[in-house]
Amino acid sequence: MQKAWFYEEYGPKEVLKLGDFPIPTPLHNQLQVQVRAAALNPIDFKRRQRPIFPSDFPVVPGCDMAGVVIGKGGGVTKFDVGDEVYGNIQDFNAGEKLKQLGTLAEFIVVEESLIATKPNNLSFEEAASLPLAVQTAIEGFKTAGFKEGQTVFIVGGAGGVGTLVVQLAKHLYGASHVVATTSTPKVEFVEKLGADRVVDYRKTRYEDVDEKYDFLYDTIGDCNNSFVVAKDDAPIVDITWPPSHPRAIYSSLTVCGDNLEKLRPYLESGKLKAVIDPTGPYTFGDVIQAFGYLETGRARGKVIISPFPSRHLPSSVPSAQDQCNI
Ligand SMILES: NC(=O)c1ccc[n+]([C@@H]2O[C@H](COP(=O)([O-])OP(=O)(O)OC[C@H]3O[C@@H](n4cnc5c(N)ncnc54)[C@H](OP(=O)(O)O)[C@@H]3O)[C@@H](O)[C@H]2O)c1
Numbered sequence: 001m002q003k004a005w006f007y008e009e010y011g012p013k014e015v016l017k018l019g020d021f022p023i024p025t026p027l028h029n030q031l032q033v034q035v036r037a038a039a040l041n042p043i044d045f046k047r048r049q050r051p052i053f054p055s056d057f058p059v060v061p062g063c064d065m066a067g068v069v070i071g072k073g074g075g076v077t078k079f080d081v082g083d084e085v086y087g088n089i090q091d092f093n094a095g096e097k098l099k100q101l102g103t104l105a106e107f108i109v110v111e112e113s114l115i116a117t118k119p120n121n122l123s124f125e126e127a128a129s130l131p132l133a134v135q136t137a138i139e140g141f142k143t144a145g146f147k148e149g150q151t152v153f154i155v156g157g158a159g160g161v162g163t164l165v166v167q168l169a170k171h172l173y174g175a176s177h178v179v180a181t182t183s184t185p186k187v188e189f190v191e192k193l194g195a196d197r198v199v200d201y202r203k204t205r206y207e208d209v210d211e212k213y214d215f216l217y218d219t220i221g222d223c224n225n226s227f228v229v230a231k232d233d234a235p236i237v238d239i240t241w242p243p244s245h246p247r248a249i250y251s252s253l254t255v256c257g258d259n260l261e262k263l264r265p266y267l268e269s270g271k272l273k274a275v276i277d278p279t280g281p282y283t284f285g286d287v288i289q290a291f292g293y294l295e296t297g298r299a300r301g302k303v304i305i306s307p308f309p310s311r312h313l314p315s316s317v318p319s320a321q322d323q324c325n326i
Pocket of ligand 1 (some may be wrong): 041043090132133136156157158159160161162181182183184185201219220222231239240251252282288294297298299301
């Protein structure tokens with residue numbers, strides 16, 4: 001058995017409990033991974049608060065993880081036992097139920113197509129912080145058909161997704177001018193991520209921003225107000241549901257290990273950096289406090305869970321392939 005956080009009813013963070021779960025066995029194309037660090041995302045608490053996705057209780061929440069491969073099912077070609085990997089294990093686009101066993105567990109299974117090799121220069125915490133947020137951030141630029149040299153206005157530059165949108169715009173996609181909003185205490189932080197200009201939304205209203213932009217990337221669902229900074233023909237992307245203005249296009253992440261693999265050179269060169277909220281990492285025992293903090297809506301980058309309990313899996317646990325051969 002292993003330890004995992006779970007809930008058996010929808011509700012506030014207090015419905016979370018720590019309990020014993022069977023260690024999952026990898027099926028065809030799946031890896032068995034010992035989780036070393038996980039990241040929380042708003043979807044983890046939204047799913048817990050109400051039935052957004054059909055779920056069978058008990059649900060072990062968590063999408064993002066970084067860890068070490070300890071077993072594999074048949075058909076796995078890219079990874080071996082001992083490899084350090086990271087990824088978002090929940091495929092929202094697959095049209096199936098999400099995994100009941102999320103990443104707030106010591107051991108998980110995941111399809112090899114969803115994960116990538118952890119870049120050597122990243123810690124497990126840094127790697128775990130990236131998958132869901134960076135997959136979302138990238139997709140927004142694709143949804144907008146963003147082109148090098150265009151200007152972009154980012155609403156919410158300090159959050160888990162926003163910190164990556166700012167970096168991608170400035171350092172990877174060649175935006176000619178990057179503007180991002182945040183509150184007063186985080187202005188310098190967002191400037192350091194690469195924004196050419198930071199708009200303190202406590203002091204400046206969208207109406208008072210003097211420029212109009214080629215692309216409005218709204219990470220907080222404020223398009224009803226922020227739309228005024230977009231040029232008349234500019235795409236407006238909203239990553240919250242439902243989109244908050246008639247002109248806003250909803251953009252959702254694509255979960256795919258190859259996308260993470262393509263980021264490797266930028267992560268290894270330091271062009272793109274993982275941003276970990278300084279109140280953490282929260283230990284595996286402090287998951288409820290970590291959710292409490294994320295749910296304030298004030299996170300600065302990603303909220304990380306680490307370390308996880310570290311112990312050796314009994315070698316008697318068979319893989320699915322072994323079981324078939326017994
Ligand atoms: N469509 C998708 O595929 C997808 C994927 C991931 C996330 N999402 C959704 O996108 C949203 C953001 O996710 P996230 O992970 O980035 O959340 P997050 O990390 O919790 O975002 C927190 C940040 O939001 C900022 N913020 C709050 N109100 C703001 C305002 N009025 N103006 C500017 N910034 C503001 C805060 O900065 P201040 O403290 O400075 O206000 C804080 O830094 C969530 O609703 C999430 O569910 C959608």
